[in-house]
Amino acid sequence: MKELVKKLVETYGPAGDEEEISRVIQTEIEDYVDQISKDPMGNLIALKKGQSADKKVMLAAHMDEIGLIATHIDDDGFIRFSxxxxxxxxxxxxxxxxxxxxxxxxxxxEGKLEKISDLKNSKMYIDIGASSKEEAKKKVKIGDTASYYxxxxxxxxxxxxKSLDDRTGCAVLIKTLKELDQPTYDTYFVFTVQEEVGTRGSKVSAYGINPDLGIAVDVTLTGDMPEAKRxxxxxxxxxxxxxxxxxVLANPQVKEMMVKLAKKNEIPYQLEVxxxxxxxxxxxxLTRDGVLAGALSIPARHVHSPSEMVDINDLKNSVQLLRKILxxxxNNLI
Incomplete structure (x- = not known):
């Protein structure tokens, strides 16, 4: 699991530029699925056929990460960004x-900072070691994106x-897929794009799949740090x-189904509000006329920072629970 997560988090892929991380994920899963495709948005959709094709289940983990975008290059080669x-x-x-x-x-x-609240993106810049605008433009163009390094x-x-949000969710889906013989129903493993800018990829992919049940796998905040919110x-x-x-208010039946399976199989779990x-x-x-939906969340500290943190056992237990669900x-839910 650690080696897989390492491969995923160290791959470039800000929202809107997911091509490289998509290729890495496709290489990991293509031998374990019955069908694989990409939609016009760039969502990577892998189908694992089930014992029955009467119903459809969708699992989603977003493969994009937060980042920066170049908005201006000055005469000295420094890059402004959003x-x-x-x-x-x-x-x-x-x-x-x-x-x-x-x-x-x-x-x-720029300059001296009087107080931390004055710090804004508009007062910051990126130095790529260039000595002029012409030199900088050979490496970076307006509209190019950057991720934490x-x-x-x-x-x-x-x-x-960086990017444990949500490459850990992608890792959980990949490991679940590799360890799954055959699900009960046709199951779509979807690695979505542009979640960090408004859950855009999942809107499109869910509409196209039209699942009977949807479960997203993503990170969540924790309350176990000094002075953390309760x-x-x-x-x-x-x-x-x-x-x-x-x-979202998770569907109570979906939530209860997940809780019962965790208890039955002695898988540790928590409830997230x-x-x-x-x-x-x-x-x-909210897709079409509505979908039974829930989520499995991976506890994470320092979310949306260059140094997010998770416990590897939470990932392994997430895989166990997803396998039991599939x-x-x-329980006659769908």
Missing amino acids: NVGGVSPHTLIGERVLFNGETVGVVDK RNLNDLGDRITA MAVSLGAGPAIKVKDAT LKRGGTDTGSIQ VSNY
Whole structure:
């Protein structure tokens, strides 16, 4: 699992530029599926045929990551930028970023900062080592995107890296697919694009698949750090079964089905009530005339920073629970 996550997180793929990470994932899964395709948005859709084709199940994990986008290059070769997704300027000073998977830059701010609240993207720039606009434009063009430039570090049971949101969800889907003989129903493993800029990929893919049941796998916040907001989710205590976030009230029957299977198979789990933020679950639920939808969330610290952190056991238990879900009879849920 760690080697798989390392491969995924160290692959370039900000929202809107998911081609490289899509190729890596496709190579991992193509020998384990019955059909694989891409839709016009770029969602990677893999079908694993089930014992019955009467119903359709959709699992979704987004393969895009937060990033930056070049908006201006000045005469001295410094690059101005905007954010792609939820990037806080407070995480950027001194940070290295990677444009187009190949050009490294360093983020810095203008002048002296009187107070941290004054720090804005508009007062920051990226230095790619160029001495002029002409030299910079040979490496970076307006509209090019950048991701954090960080490797994965193994801390034992915990790992830290950029883009664990949501490459860990992608890893869980990949491992589930590889360990799954045959699901009960036709199951679509969807690696979605542009989640970080408004769950756009899942809107399109869910509409095309029209599933009877949809489950998103993504990260969630924790309440187990100093002065953290109170939240009953901790690293290492098991995957979190979503009850609510800012975009969705998980279907109570789906939530209860997941809880029962976790208890029956002695898989540790937590319940997640997230006050802010959302996942692909929200857009899946609202597809066409509505879809039974839920989510399996991976507890993560320092989300949307260059050094997110998860517990590898939560990933392994997520795979176990997903496998049990996919081979169950769904308790007449669908």
